[in-house]
Amino acid sequence: MNITEIKEMLRTLIEYEDSTITHTIPNLIELLYCKASQTFQINLLPDGKIFTYYDIDTAGDALYLILNPVKEKDL
Template structure:
């Protein structure tokens, strides 16, 4: 998945902030947008760690890096 596709997905999450939408990579991560915290939340399913990202650019770069690291494995 390219960085532009990730940014579009994140923008859609913000657009539908009143809905609970979760994107997931089974066994790896879950991505949601929290209207209350005004942040994207990436949950690592292996350890349950939640990482907040407060803007589209930072969140998209983190997801892109994570997804491409997995691809290489």
């Protein structure tokens, strides 16, 4: 998934903020938007860590790195 697609997905979550939408990639992440705090929450399923982001760009960058990890040979 490229960064443009990720940011469009995040915009959609804001657009439907009155609904509860959770994007899940099994054994990797859960993503949701919290209307009350106006934040994106990324739950890393393997270890249960939850990260909170306040804007589309920061959340998008974090998701991109999770979905497209840099391999040592890419460095």
